[in-house]
């Protein structure tokens with residue numbers, strides 16, 4: 001397990017970018033992002049998409065705030081499910097330490113982070129091409145940062161790599177409005193439990209809404225939520241293939257924090273829509 005001193009011994013603000021390999025060496029990480037690294041992203045392969053995804057330390061848990069409107073979800077963030085959950089339960093923090101370094105790099109040296117990101121995406125895009133696979137990028141697998149803020153000089157990543165298919169989920173409505181000028185970026189607006197009016201505004205802009213349901217062990221989600229058709233968005237993460245004007249239904253996955261007395265419990269938060277919620281039609 002890396003000690004806090006190891007993380008802080010890196011002079012993040014003064015990191016100098018000298019190529020991708022050197023950057024990884026300076027940070028002591030194997031990669032910034034990678035292809036098909038989670039059980040969700042890998043499902044894109046069934047539709048011949050390789051997905052490059054980046055995992056940061058969500059919310060403000062690194063000291064750097066990387067999420068917007070996270071009051072309802074930060075305690076139940078899916079970034080501590082999956083492999084990260086197994087690792088936390090086992091008392092190891094290798095994944096968390098790596099995410100911490102990447103997040104601190106983002107926080108203290110955005111241009112270094114962006115240069116790494118751009119170079120790595122170029123490499124992974126070539127790999128996908130060799131494998132005759134379509135390629136897409138989700139930077140915010142466990143964060144909600146505006147891609148327009150990731151810049152090298154005056155240009156943001158969407159302008160530097162305009163032919164990449166980018167997609168993300170966000171709760172930042174101002175970003176949704178601003179990002180409309182980049183057709184290469186597909187955004188899905190996330191329901192937080194208390195932002196329904198903003199969800200409706202996003203829908204009016206042809207942006208779908210992601211809602212997390214308590215699907216139970218039977219993986220059941222309602223047919224409609226607030227009168228709007230629900231599609232099963234757990235089949236893959238390729239949100240840009242979804243029809244417009246729908247709710248993208250996600251199922252809550254328990255995180256390390258939900259294990260109480262060796263039992264998994266669904267937390268009581270408005271962010272997760274319960275089975276008996278009157279807004280659901282089954």
Ligand code: SF4
Pocket residue numbers: 058059066067068069070073074076077078079141142143144
């Ligand atoms: S906004 Fe997303 S990534 Fe951030 S804390 Fe909430 S669920 Fe996690």
